[in-house]
Amino acid sequence: MGVEQKLGNMGVVTTTLESVVNWGRTNAMWPMLFGLACCAIEMMSAQSSAYDMSRFGMELMRASPRQSDLMIVAGRVSKKMGPVLRRLYDQMPEPKWVLAMGDCASCGGVFNNYAIYQGVDEVVPVDVFVAGCPPRPEALIHGVMTIHEKVKGESFKQYAEKYK
Amino acid sequence: MSQIEEVSLDKFKHLVSERALTGETMLLNMGPQHPSTHGVLRLLLELDGEIIVNCIPDVGYLHTGIEKNMEAKTYQKAEVMTDRLDYMNTIGNNLAYVMAVEKLVDLDVPVRAQGLRVILTELQRIASHLVWLGTSGLDLAAMSMFLYCFREREQILDIFELVSGQRMMTTYFRPGGVWRDVPVEFEKAVRDFIKIFPKRVDEYESLLTKNPLFLDRMLGIGKLSKEVALSYGVTGPTLRASGVDWDLRKVRPYIGYEQYDFNVPVLTEGDTYARYLVRVQELRESMKIVEQALNKLPLGPVRSENRKFVPPPRSEIGVSMESLIHHFKLWTEGFPAPKASIYNAVESPRGELGLLLEGDGGPKPLRVHLRTPSFDNLAVLSQIVKGHLVADLVAILSSIDIVLGDIDR
Numbered sequence: 087m088g089v090e091q092k093l094g095n096m097g098v099v100t101t102t103l104e105s106v107v108n109w110g111r112t113n114a115m116w117p118m119l120f121g122l123a124c125c126a127i128e129m130m131s132a133q134s135s136a137y138d139m140s141r142f143g144m145e146l147m148r149a150s151p152r153q154s155d156l157m158i159v160a161g162r163v164s165k166k167m168g169p170v171l172r173r174l175y176d177q178m179p180e181p182k183w184v185l186a187m188g189d190c191a192s193c194g195g196v197f198n199n200y201a202i203y204q205g206v207d208e209v210v211p212v213d214v215f216v217a218g219c220p221p222r223p224e225a226l227i228h229g230v231m232t233i234h235e236k237v238k239g240e241s242f243k244q245y246a247e248k249y250k
Numbered sequence: 251m252s253q254i255e256e257v258s259l260d261k262f263k264h265l266v267s268e269r270a271l272t273g274e275t276m277l278l279n280m281g282p283q284h285p286s287t288h289g290v291l292r293l294l295l296e297l298d299g300e301i302i303v304n305c306i307p308d309v310g311y312l313h314t315g316i317e318k319n320m321e322a323k324t325y326q327k328a329e330v331m332t333d334r335l336d337y338m339n340t341i342g343n344n345l346a347y348v349m350a351v352e353k354l355v356d357l358d359v360p361v362r363a364q365g366l367r368v369i370l371t372e373l374q375r376i377a378s379h380l381v382w383l384g385t386s387g388l389d390l391a392a393m394s395m396f397l398y399c400f401r402e403r404e405q406i407l408d409i410f411e412l413v414s415g416q417r418m419m420t421t422y423f424r425p426g427g428v429w430r431d432v433p434v435e436f437e438k439a440v441r442d443f444i445k446i447f448p449k450r451v452d453e454y455e456s457l458l459t460k461n462p463l464f465l466d467r468m469l470g471i472g473k474l475s476k477e478v479a480l481s482y483g484v485t486g487p488t489l490r491a492s493g494v495d496w497d498l499r500k501v502r503p504y505i506g507y508e509q510y511d512f513n514v515p516v517l518t519e520g521d522t523y524a525r526y527l528v529r530v531q532e533l534r535e536s537m538k539i540v541e542q543a544l545n546k547l548p549l550g551p552v553r554s555e556n557r558k559f560v561p562p563p564r565s566e567i568g569v570s571m572e573s574l575i576h577h578f579k580l581w582t583e584g585f586p587a588p589k590a591s592i593y594n595a596v597e598s599p600r601g602e603l604g605l606l607l608e609g610d611g612g613p614k615p616l617r618v619h620l621r622t623p624s625f626d627n628l629a630v631l632s633q634i635v636k637g638h639l640v641a642d643l644v645a646i647l648s649s650i651d652i653v654l655g656d657i658d659r
Contacts, residue, residue, distance in 0.1 A: 119285050123312060123655050124337035124418060126289070127381065131407075134400030149285045164658075167290055167311045170282050196330060201315035219419055 104241055111155070111181070112143070112234040118154035119147035120174065122161030125188040125220040129160045132223035139227060142234070151177040156233065157210070158226075162190035163203045175210045180249065183233050186212045187226055189219045265306050266296045275303055282311045286389045286644040289654030291628075293643075300639050305632045309625075312658040320618040324584030325351050325425065328615065332605075333419040336622065336656035338381055341374040341410070342598045344423040349504065350594035350607040351425040354587045358554050363427035364506045365547040369440065370413070370422065371505075371596075372536040372543070376447070377406040378599035379529050379536075383454060386526075386648035390467050395457065402450055409439050426554035437544065444541050451533050459530070468523035472634045472646035475520060482633070483626040486601025487532060488650050491525040493518035498597040510542045522649040529651070532599075559585045584613030591617075600624050600651055624656035 121129060132139045133147065148154040151174045163171055175184070186206050189195030192215040194204035203209060213236060216229035269275045281292040290311035296304035316335055320328040332343040345367060352359060380399040387395025407417045413432045414420035422429050458464050474484070479492040489496055497514040499507040515531035517524040554560045561580045562573035587609035595604035601623025610616035627650045635643050 120283055122290055123314075124334055127337060127418065130381075130385075130396075131400060131404070134404075135397045136401060136404045151283075162312070162314055164311060164313050166313060167282065170290075170311070174283055196334070197314055197316075197319060199315040199319050201313050220417075222417065 105238075108238050108240060112237050114143045115156050115183075115230070115234070115237075116146050116148050116154045117144055117156040117158050118151055118174070118178070119149045120157060120160065122159065122163065122167065123190070125160035125191070128220040128223055129158060129187065129226060132226045137223040137227065139223075139230070142227070142230060144230065151175075152179060154178055155182055156230075157182065157184045158187050159184065159191040159206045159210075159212075160187045162195065162197060163206050163209065164201050165203065168203055168209050171206070172209050181245065183213045183237070184210050185226075185229050185233060186215045187229065188221055189217060191215075192217060195219055265294075266304050269298070269303070270296050274298075280643075282308075286647065288385060288648065288652060291652070291654055291657075295640070295643075297640065300641075302635050302638055302640065302643060305635045305643070307628055307631060309628070309654075309657050312654045314655070314659060316659045317618050317620060321615055324613045325355075325587060325615065326580070326584060328618070329424070330419070330421050333421055334655065335620065335659055336598065336600070336603070336624070336653050337418065338378040338653050339374055339598045339600070339603075339656075340418055341370050341420060341422065342378075342596060342603065344421060345371055345505070346594060346596045346598075346603050346605045347607075348423045348425050349596065350592050350605045351587070353594055354590060354592045354607055354609055355425070355559055355585065357426045357556060357559050359427055359505075360551045360554065361506075361548050362431075362550045363552045365543050366428050366432060366552065367423060367505050368507065368510070368543040369540050369547070370410070372539045373406050373409060373440075373443075375536045375599045376533055376540075377403050379533055380406075382529060382599075382648070382651045386645075386651075387458070389644050389648045390464060392458065392461075392464065395454065398450070398454065398457075402447065405443055409436070409443065412436060412439055424553070424560070426556065426560040427552045431552045440540065440544055444537060444544075447537055448534065451530065451537075455530060458526075465523065467642075467645050468526060468649075469521065471522045471638065471642050472649060473519075473521050474630060474634050476518075478630065478633055479520070482630040484601070484630050485623050485626065486597070486599070486651075487528045488525055488627050488630075489601065490514065490516050491528045492520035498595055498602060502595075504596060507539075509546070510539045512536075512538050512542075522645050525649040525651075586611060586613055587615070595621070598623055600653065600656065601627060620659055622656045622659060624652040624654075628652050628657055 157175060186192045191206045194202055214229045214232050216225050218225050270277055276297045278295045278297055280295055281287045282290040292308040294306040295302055316331050320331045329347055332347045333340045335343050380403045384396040384399030410420050411417050413436060414422040474492050476493050479489050495514060495516045500514055512535045515528045517528055557576045561577050566573040567577055589609055589611050591608040593604055593606045595602050603623055604621035606619040607615055608617040635646055
């Protein structure tokens with residue numbers, strides 16, 4: 087009554103544990119429901135029927151940081167929001183990734199002033215930056231796919247060293 | 251960097267009731283990261299069981315310094331900042347700004363540009379109301395509303411992309427007209443939208459208006475009386491749902507709204523359901539304006555010929571010395587505006603969006619200040635949620651339709 091009976095004629099697939107784990111991580115990467123400004127509306131568009139991000143296993147936006155893997159920083163981060171953002175990031179369980187969506191989150195964008203962090207990488211480590219003001223939903227999906235490519239290349243050894 | 255001052259807790263004691271200090275009621279933070287605050291709003295709630303005793307909004311999590319940034323830019327360049335202000339109503343913000351600049355320097359606008367402005371502003375109003383309808387449906391667990399509303403919104407964004415090259419931050423309106431004439435496909439795109447949209451509004455209404463689950467969450471919740479609304483300076487659909495017939499498009503017509511035949515929906519109940527009905531009616535009324543404006547749209551220039559304020563078209567620069575000089579002067583220095591102060595208000599999807607522009611004789615504004623509708627509408631929240639359940643707060647908050655970029659700016 088093992089799995090081999092259910093497989094039929096598919097035969098046997100051999101793989102490494104790393105690639106199975108990474109495959110699982112890329113196909114169920116739950117983003118945190120965390121909209122800050124204009125980009126949040128485009129993030130919602132990416133979730134909606136026209137672009138449908140659920141094709142990539144991302145239909146589930148979690149409101150709680152404790153249940154999410156990916157933080158999409160969608161919008162400008164003000165000096166008042168920075169500590170909150172960091173706290174949310176710290177609450178996310180490992181492994182976690184951050185995507186800086188839009189120019190404001192990437193480099194401050196048009197707002198070079200006292201109120202806005204000039205790039206969210208001053209607050210949290212960022213994996214992928216997506217340019218645009220705001221980026222089109224396709225650009226956001228491309229950014230997420232880039233994170234998927236990154237995750238697929240990760241090894242247990244890297245994890246072990248990261249969290250030593 | 252200014253010194254951060256330590257503030258003692260005693261300073262804030264007056265915000266909550268006596269019972270909170272004895273531990274009889276509970277203090278709960280809702281936000282700044284919460285799915286139903288529609289952005290980064292923090293609400294400090296004082297709860298007696300599940301009943302709200304006090305609600306204290308804490309704004310500023312999205313403070314961007316837009317007003318200050320605009321003062322550092324020339325009149326042409328400051329316009330891009332207004333896009334990012336209320337990001338559901340980018341075109342309406344542009345309109346408020348360019349109209350203020352036109353008033354300040356006394357600039358004429360061609361008739362065709364006025365017609366295009368009306369069409370695009372009303373399409374933007376529909377897009378904004380669609381986002382509101384989708385997200386408030388989502389808050390009340392009507393998930394399909396979100397998917398339907400965003401389907402139609404994409405169509406509007408495609409029209410914006412057609413005319414300006416950008417989906418959201420268009421900066422299509424410029425002082426003295428619009429950026430350039432619309433492409434030939436524009437009329438067909440808008441006509442297609444006019445054709446399908448009324449049926450789609452019927453579809454939304456059939457899902458929500460008489461849905462008993464929806465009515466249970468909405469009817470009689472968050473009653474806002476006429477007097478309270480007026481004393482707090484509430485504007486827009488929230489005010490009109492409380493029985494005040496006040497729409498700037500009717501009472502102080504601008505960009506030619508007086509030529510179009512449309513109604514301003516007004517209801518007297520003042521509850522969450524009335525606010526919902528007013529906005530859904532506005533979807534239909536805006537559609538009527540778009541259709542009339544498109545039928546009336548004349549041919550002709552779309553930008554003023556006043557070369558002191560409006561850059562010449564590219565084709566002229568190669569053949570005319572004056573045009574080259576004007577182009578160079580306008581994009582390096584900008585144009586000077588007289589020493590005067592102008593307040594210009596337009597009806598945004600949320601209410602009265604006013605812009606105060608003060609010129610000092612130079613190419614940059616001395617002071618820009620915005621009167622944003624969401625800020626005043628949010629102020630009334632603490633008055634209308636008292637005595638309701640926490641779950642009702644979600645419905646009330648989505649019904650007053652705030653945008654945090656508009657509040658914090």
